[in-house]
Amino acid sequence: MPKDNAATQTVQRIANILRCFSAGEPEIGVMQISRATGLHKSTTSRLLSSLEAEGWVAKNPETRKYRLGLEIVNLAGTVLEQIGLRQAAQMHLRELADLTQETINIAVLHGDECINIESIKSPHAIQYAGQLGRRNPLHCTSTGKILLAYMSAEQRQQRLTPPLRAFTPHTITDLAELEENLMQARAQGYAAAYDEFDEGLSAIAAPIRDFNEQVIAAVSISGPSFRMGAEQSQLYAAHLLSASRRISNQLGYFANP
Amino acid sequence: MPKDNAATQTVQRIANILRCFSAGEPEIGVMQISRATGLHKSTTSRLLSSLEAEGWVAKNPETRKYRLGLEIVNLAGTVLEQIGLRQAAQMHLRELADLTQETINIAVLHGDECINIESIKSPHAIQYAGQLGRRNPLHCTSTGKILLAYMSAEQRQQRLTPPLRAFTPHTITDLAELEENLMQARAQGYAAAYDEFDEGLSAIAAPIRDFNEQVIAAVSISGPSFRMGAEQSQLYAAHLLSASRRISNQLGYFANP
């Protein structure tokens, strides 16, 4: 008997299994997954071979371990295509990347996190690894702040349940302080996050709007803090705002008079 | 009692449901999915809300229809990160894109198809939409031909079961002819496909090798045939080969003396 409003057990189990795979441990065996998920090893084995049949995981016959399969990339392609943003943005992102030589990301809201849906990596040796699909917190990233800044107060409140996690000593954990920070972001048109998520990592972000004037995403420039200080950010901000405006325009947004 | 060696029913059903979503119909309702998959509407409804709980689909409360969720992008990010190719290639792809102003793709083998894992779109109005994760046939695409050309004869035979589907009048459907075409590709180091997959679309591709000398992917330049004729391809080929070599080098491959 499935619990009240709970999800189908199998779906949960599959999701748990797939979540075991990470960039750090891309190839894992049945027993490891079994231990991590608490599933019986025979169940794990059977579920994995089912997933393999669908191309969602792939088995390495050498090591008899599994890794995530390419069929997932196929599905993700459909998701990203739907958002449509990527195509609209690509040219402008490349310009921004060429100009700044730093990492460029586009992120959208997903629950109480933001997810990178596009990233162009800096050619510099020291760079922020903004992996596609990576989930980041809202309150201490530049893209997250933009998304927070332009949502309704209720929505924001809902997503900012104290205590705000302090990722570094610089993370803003006080709600009032963050609120002010966001107000400033709205005023100047872009948000900044200096060492707030990762010590040594700083970024600035600007909103992307669709035809409906809704902020649907944020575009950011990130780099090591020694290359992304307040002065440098100021300089980059003009380019960032220009890019975000051009992308928005392509989505049908035009500032009203 | 689960069939002989068959996959878990639920996994199959979930896979079928998710496959219903496409770029053409990104938002679909319960009944549509129910009809498409042959599942009972109550089953479909329950499965969908389970998938929603995991972030694999998202419900539009307005229309009460579902679309694919962002959690899939997160998983796909892990897959792509694993392959590692994207980071190694990015800079070289951008150079290639800047140089040619055409669409650049990287594809890897997946069963008897090839899948795009990276693409930079041409700034031209007329362009090939090489969507991320898109699955393409092997025998009539430039990337597919490269992947075929550098696999063992058995493997190739296994993936080329006649009849080869003719996508256009120019598609090579004769096995012997294709074999010769592939031999030529090996000889000159790159493969070409002129109007073979899509009338008006042409491309050339070159192999990417890893430290183990294995061909693990192909990089391609695609564009409308009027911009990608035989002469133009010849000119681009040098750049393409250079890029493929540099990417391969970054993966630890160095041609032996």
Place this chain on the structure above:
DNA sequence: AAATTAGTTTTATTATATGAAACACTGTTT
């Protein structure tokens, strides 16, 4: 306002996934 269609929830039923145990396979240790 009645009728149609879509979506969700409830409930009895049984088909389906499950875990224990046996088996197969590798690599390691004595």
Place this chain on the structure above:
DNA sequence: AAACAGTGTTTCATATAATAAAACTAATTT
């Protein structure tokens, strides 16, 4: 070499968990 430990797969009886039918909402159309 033989015994062992550790992992992965398969079999099989059992009962859990998914199922379909029907009842129920809610929205849309006639």
